Amino acid sequence: MENNVEMVTIHVMGKKHGVPNDLTIMKAMEYAGHQFRRGSGCRGGYCGACATLYRVKGSYKLEGALACQKIVEEGMYIAQIPFNPAEKITYDIEKVRPAVNTMVEHYPELSRCLSCNTCTKACPQDIMVMDYVQASLRGDITQAAKLSFDCLTCGLCAVRCPAEIVPYNAATLARRLYAKYIDGPSKHVIDRAAAVEAGEYDEGIKELMEMDKEPLQKLYENRDVNIHG
Amino acid sequence: MRIAYYPGCTLKTNAKNFEDSAIASAKELGIEMVEPDRWNCCGTVHALVKDDVMHHLAPVRNLIRVEELKEADKVDSKQVVTLCAMCYNTLKRSNQTFNEDADKKQKIHDVMYKEDIKYSGNVEVLHYLEVLREIGWDKVKEAVKKPLDGLKIAPYYGCLLLRPRGIGIDNADNPTIIEDLIEALGGEVVDFAYKQKCCGAYHTVHMKEAVADLSHNVLKYAQDAGADLLITACPLCEYNLGPRQTQIKKQYPIFDSIPVVYFTQLMALAFGLNDGATAFEANKPDPTPLLTERGLME
Helix, strand or coil, rough: CCCCEEEEEEEEEEEEEEECCCCCCHHHHCCCCCCCCCCCCCCCCCCCCCCEEEEEEECCCCCCEEEECCCCCCCCCEECCCCCCCCCCCCCCCCCCCCHEEEEEHHHHHHHHHCCCCCHHCCCCCHHHHHHHHHHHCCCHHHHHCCCCCCCCCHHHHHCCCCCCHHHHHHHHHHHHHHHHHCCHHHHHHHHHHHCCCCCCCCEEEHHHHCCCHHHHHHHCCCCCCCCC | CCCCCCCHHHHHCCCCCHHHHHHHHHHHHCEECCCCCCCCCCCHHHHHCCCCCHHHHHHEEEEEEEEHHCCCCCCCEEEEECCCCCHHHHHHHHHHHHHHHHHHHHHHHHHHHHHCCCCCCCCCEEHHHHHHHHHCCHHHHCCCCCCCCCCCEECCCCCCCCCCHHHHCCCCCCHHHHHHHHHCCCCEEEECCCCCCCCCCCHHHCHHHHHHHHHHHHHHHHHCCCCEEEEEHHHHHHHHHHCCCCHHHCCCCCCCCEEEEEEHHHHHHHHCCCCCHHHHHHHHCCCCHHHCCCCCCC
């Protein structure tokens, strides 16, 4: 197999390996004999468990990536960050309110942001991290929640921040405040739940349950995937 | 005698002969120079460094956002207007530094590596008062529907609109821009000696007594000159001169309160705009009794 594939050299925790050049960091590490017990989750770029720092030979810059998404490059030095000992504030969401000061009261380090933007460059999700840190700082919880919506809480922003801010945990607070107090309950979810309770879909579900595999699969493949209905 | 000796980096390398001779000669005098087990750079590298690039990152990023607006054809020019005097001062100073210091300009761009847009340096930072002056006081006068007849207004500049001189919106010693606005709105200008003196600024966070002293001076001089109220262009000045009057009263029991509003609130009033635009409900002390008494509000 290796004859047909171009190989690259990577260093995992300092140890040199030759691996096929079309593998993700995670698969390349497994190819090199590593077995994941931590730092691996969904393998689909959704869970944020496989935060990884790497540097490419010849550059002094430390880069961040999700191991399950990033394809290996020649001369990569790789280290995983399977756990991040970052600050995480405990609060009672029933008591805390989305006031101008709420974010800085819970995460005072936010006010140390100098807009260097290192966090944004570290983010494997291409989130504008600095911008939501700045929004949090000025008490714009709606903006902080919206900008950080795609966050997987991998923690690379906090690892790289020179001001030792923990953007991703602060962003979780912003999204919880936004969901509970600003955006409020979703009407379409409440309506749909009521319809389910009222038995509006019982017949349809029964019909599906009794279907043969083949027509069921066909139905699934031709389903309406417009999630906004 | 034993004395602690801090060598510094050069004495251990290029100036080793300096150190050796000093230690040896001291020994002859009965002085033992004792080096600490741990020491670091004396700090000169940090103290003498001439770049303070990090301070300019945030302002320069905002100027980049202005260029983006222009490039997207959402605005007519590369000018940006600010209302807060502190924002004006900060953006304008960074813009100046960026344009005057090629070395610093390069360093700022180096820190912003891997970002799509570089700042050209072509944004012009303006305060709203400057925009009004550019449009012309006659134009402002034309928009007035309810002239502020008989209202004695003290123009308070504070520090950030006028200094440093290189970026001030008007002559630092004898500014007239707010006076021009007051006249265009039909009000009466009350000149007073403390119009450019400091209100105490951010000391309000940890030295409210000192701020109350400074702000009391400003308000007292305006009152003695016959002012009905003061206008300002800075939220921090507004806070120190307005809501801080509670603290001033504690320190100066005979002090009588006087309203302090933003210049834009009097513009909205004179232009005949509604309560939503004048927004006096957020001001402390409340200026509405005075304005009602003068027939400017119902």
